Amino acid sequence: MILIEKIADYIVQEQTRQFAPSTIHHAKRAVIDWFAAMYPGSVQDPNPMLRAAFIEAGDPQQSIVFPTGDYSTIKTAAFLNGASAHTSEFDDIFRDGGLHPGCATIAAALAVAQKYDLSGEAFLRSVIAGYEVSSRISAAMGRDHYRFWHTTATIATFGAAAAACLLLGLNRNQTAHALATSATLAAGLQQAFRSDGMSKPLHAAHAAETGVMAAIAASKGVTGARDILEGPAGMGAAMSGNADWRKATSGLGKIYNIEAITFKNHGCCGHTFAAIDGLLFIMQDAQITANDIANIAIATYGPAVSITDRIDPKTPQECKFSMQYVLAHAAHYGSVRIEAFEAERMSDPAIQAMLGQIDLSTDPAVDAEFPARRAAHVTITTKDGRQLTHYQSTRKGDPDLPLTDDELDAKFIELANPVLGNELTNSLLQKLWQLDEISLATALDFTVLKGNHTAGKNLPN
Secondary structure (H helix, E strand, O other): OOHHHHHHHHHHHOOOOOOOHHHHHHHHHHHHHHHHHHHHHHOOOOHHHHHHHHOOOOOOOOEEEOOOOEEEOHHHHHHHHHHHHHHOOOOOEEHHHOEOOHHHHHHHHHHHHHHOOOEHHHHHHHHHHHHHHHHHHHHHHHHHHOOOEOHHHHOHHHHHHHHHHHHHOOOHHHHHHHHHHHHHHOOOEOHHHHOOOOOHHHHHHHHHHHHHHHHHHHHOOOOOOOOOOOOOOOHHHHHOOOOOHHHHOOOOOOOOHHHHOEOOOOOOOHHHHHHHHHHHHHHHHHOOOHHHEEEEEEEEOHHHHHHHOOOOOOOHHHHHOOHHHHHHHHHHHOOOOHHHHOHHHHOOHHHHHHHHHEEEEEOHHHHHOOOOOOOEEEEEEEOOOOEEEEEEOOOOOOOOOOOOHHHHHHHHHHHHHHHHOHHHHHHHHHHHOOOOOOEHHHHHOHHHHOOOOHHHHHOOO
């Protein structure tokens, strides 16, 4: 059987499968984390610009665009909400595939589910399917794919398509064609975040929109090349070179990767997290402050060095992808959250003075374990000559060191409250935990969200 047909079979089966309570619980965690990342991202550039560009008067009342409460087409809502969910750098990760699965999958699922006024349970079901498909394809494409391509741009497309196909009730044949069309439209280059610019959130936006478009097209009879993944000129050959397609279906429908998702504990590039966690551990353990530090040496895996070794960052985008900046900020402020990328913080003289005191190198043993393990050796040399070392074997938020439900709630409240206000934030959080029991419309309470909250009144022009 052609690979894409096996995946399509799985998606169709998920329309009626009885999920374990743990799988539903983790799906709700993923949705809560998506909203936590989306709300702060929605008021950051480029998202006000994107809404101004693409929301038009008279758009059909199909799907809501956050945070303004405007409505637009399914495709446009998926695009705009996908971009918002990927902007703040707080969105989730499938570690083994180097993928941010939620930003596109959940944006697509929300857009389709709203259009057809579907239940919260159906919505969660589609999210699960999207995570399972995209996570496995990302693992199958392997590390070689990540040399040039942004996995979230390319592979999250399949998650969006899978979610949309399930919600639209497509059959096996239609679903296979939707996945095939998604594959040929997948794109997104790493240079978009190795240099300054606003294109990176558009990767998630494009993935969400493309997945929805492919599903709707397939529902009307549009076909795709079913061997687009493993064919001689297909995605594996063109974008990886050593894709292991056995991983694309291994455990599908039996082992749920949505139960092994990383939820970010810092608002920056995930490749910096092990180093941040290790630094903070040493500082707390040794009871030292930033003023005690003469030098910080980080030995970690290759992509963490090649992507984040940026000693002179100037913009929020550059600072989020600068190991030197986020470590200096963590050393002085104890965390790396939204405020770390405000102008006053980025120009803080104390942080600027520390940037040149942070050295990065690749550790071959740590590098060999990437992407399944994201670790770092951290060494602090103090001004009085001591050397303090720590091996951070994982990241806070990874499946082996997860955020608890309470910690996830705290993250949601911290990030959503400045946009929604306290009352709506707490109400929305409570309803998201009840998604398997109520309708999606009830959970989001669209009539309240439309134009009656802080974000809708005080968005940037």
